Amino acid sequence: MKELQDLLTGEKVVNLGKSQVVKGITNNSSKVQKDYAFFAIKGNSTDGHHFIEDAITKGASTVFIQDTSIIDTLKRKYPYINIVFSENTRKSLATASNKFYNEPSKYLKVIGITGTNGKTSVSNLLAQYYENAGYKVGVIGTINYRIGDEILSSGHTTPDPVQWFETLNLMKEKGCDVVVAEVSSHAAHQFRVYSTLFHGGIFTNLTQDHLDYHGTMENYFLAKREFFNQIQLFNDKAIASVNIDDPYGKRIYNDFKEKIDFITYGFEGEFKIKDYNLSLFETLFNIEYKGKTLNFKTKLRGLFNVYNLSASISFLIKDGFDIDFLKDKTLDLKPIRGRFEVVEAKDFIVVIDYAHTPDALENILKSLNQIKQNRVITVFGAGGNRDRTKRPLMGKVAQDFSDIVILTSDNPRFEDPNQIIKDILEGITQKSKVIVEPDRKKAIEYAIKTAQKGDIVLIAGKGHENYQIIKDQVIPFDDKEVVNQILKEI
Structure with a gap:
């Protein structure tokens, strides 16, 4: 708990309410409790100023705003609330949190x-x-x-x-x-x-x-x-x-x-x-x-x-x-989960890595090509509702540095996995190298069952993640667990 004055860094108090006590800080009106300070932040898709009344209803005693046009209305409607004007409520949220x-x-x-x-x-x-x-x-x-x-x-x-x-x-x-x-x-x-x-x-x-x-x-x-x-x-x-x-x-x-x-x-x-x-x-x-x-x-x-x-x-x-x-x-450093993580099979290896950008994928594939004894088989996809322009770039990288490319689903979110794969395919000219299998488990299974002696199977994109995001569902899925399960079965 802090006094309002203790949280300010040059902001202007335009209305002093009944209580200057601040028991918590948030920019999410749904998290507001009694005597919280609510910070109205203008985001890319939502404007926190639209949720000021909701925050006050839930018990906010202080609101930080950066829209001057609503000051008079707020003062008239909520004279018992502390109203603080900030040139940048994002900065104010950070400085106030630091002090809190x-x-x-x-x-x-x-x-x-x-x-x-x-x-x-x-x-x-x-x-x-x-x-x-x-x-x-x-x-x-x-x-x-x-x-x-x-x-x-x-x-x-x-x-x-x-x-x-x-x-x-x-x-x-x-x-x-x-x-x-x-x-x-x-x-x-x-x-x-x-x-x-x-x-x-x-x-x-x-x-x-x-x-x-x-x-x-x-x-x-x-x-x-x-x-x-x-x-x-x-x-x-x-x-x-x-x-x-x-x-x-x-x-x-x-x-x-x-x-x-x-x-x-x-x-x-x-x-x-x-x-x-x-x-x-x-x-x-x-x-x-x-x-x-x-x-x-x-x-x-x-x-x-x-x-x-x-x-x-x-x-x-x-x-x-x-x-x-x-x-x-x-010499004693331990590998990081999902970063060039090696699973050894009988006569080939599987590498699990978080690489999800063109550069990261190229870096690990170049490293694998320097140590490979036979072929590199790459399994990867791309995240949905994210930068689409990198997808064909990743396709080209996978084509240039892999012997076999298996395109699959990553975290498609609200996009169609098949459309994401089509975007990746735009960067691939050697289609004969490519197998499409949108089901990630089946794609990993195909890669492992295709692997020959001396091969390296790279499963890229998710690394340490133990889930897949499909639409608004978070579904348990761990590349390493899937690999170990398949290896036990073959």
Whole structure:
């Protein structure tokens, strides 16, 4: 519980009601309880200002608005309500949530990871390194929100501001020293983590995704850039690691190098990838840093994991970690659920991976082609009600780097799975390589029963997810469980 005055950051109180007590915060009128503050936010599809009366009926004592045209009406109709005008209610929701939960990031080392691909892997790798160094670590990300092995809740890439600061506060109260968090482009654009005191950030890469929301790649980039803008706004001593091989990474570096203490990684980086050796069971890579060659060995597979590890290790070096400690612990890192997760059959392997963008699919297929003994069989689809333009691009990638392509359903949501498959087929010219099976279980079964000695079966797109979204139904479906079940039966 807070006093209204304690939650303000420059907003203007245009009407003072009977009670200035705030017992909770929300921008969802259905969650309002007595003496809550309701934040009216103009979204892409709905306008929170239309739900102000519903919020007041449910007990809101305070409303934050950014529409000046309704002030006089609200004052006349609800003189007993606190009415606060904000130039940006999204920012106000974040700053008020931060204050309501006692500014938890001041007491934590919070690190944000952003980029199209690699966020989950890098956040989990960072968590393992910090835990090996004796820190108590919280993770906020796509798979779940957790402290060590304690699962706090199921995950979303980045929660809304209220849950974000509530989770940070809970992690602080449970004794965490460090929090590593995935920060999506939506989160940065919608100011979900605004006012957080970030210790630092990592940029992995930027490739086509989420254009259904952002519209253009430039807008998508600007959302990612906004995250680094927010880092430097609230911490003038922030550190960051950026993939300098990525043209968008170079832009972020050039835009903020005077305000953020960067280390760059990649084949062109200060933390420079010199060479690497991939095999089915381990990866060796060499790094040149400050005139020395550093040799790393890991059980994680694929070139993209060389990048993920380089992102993590370079950031930790910037954070003061000993290089020999990092080299030693790299060998002990555990694979991440649904990220190049290998299931061994009798004489072939199945790889389960979250790759759901053209770039991610190309990265893992290139890695598989470097270690394959026979053929690569790829099973994948694309999510419904999402960026349609990436579908033919993924089709072309699958065609170019697979021997057999099995097109199936992913999370179709409210789209027809057959239409999604048709969209993917537009990028495929070698139709003889392609088999269409909309039923995902049957598609996986076909791939496994088709596999020969030395083959690699890639099941892409869902990774750790244990469900399928069909229309408005969430149906249990776990690629790994399905694979294990089929392997037992053959």
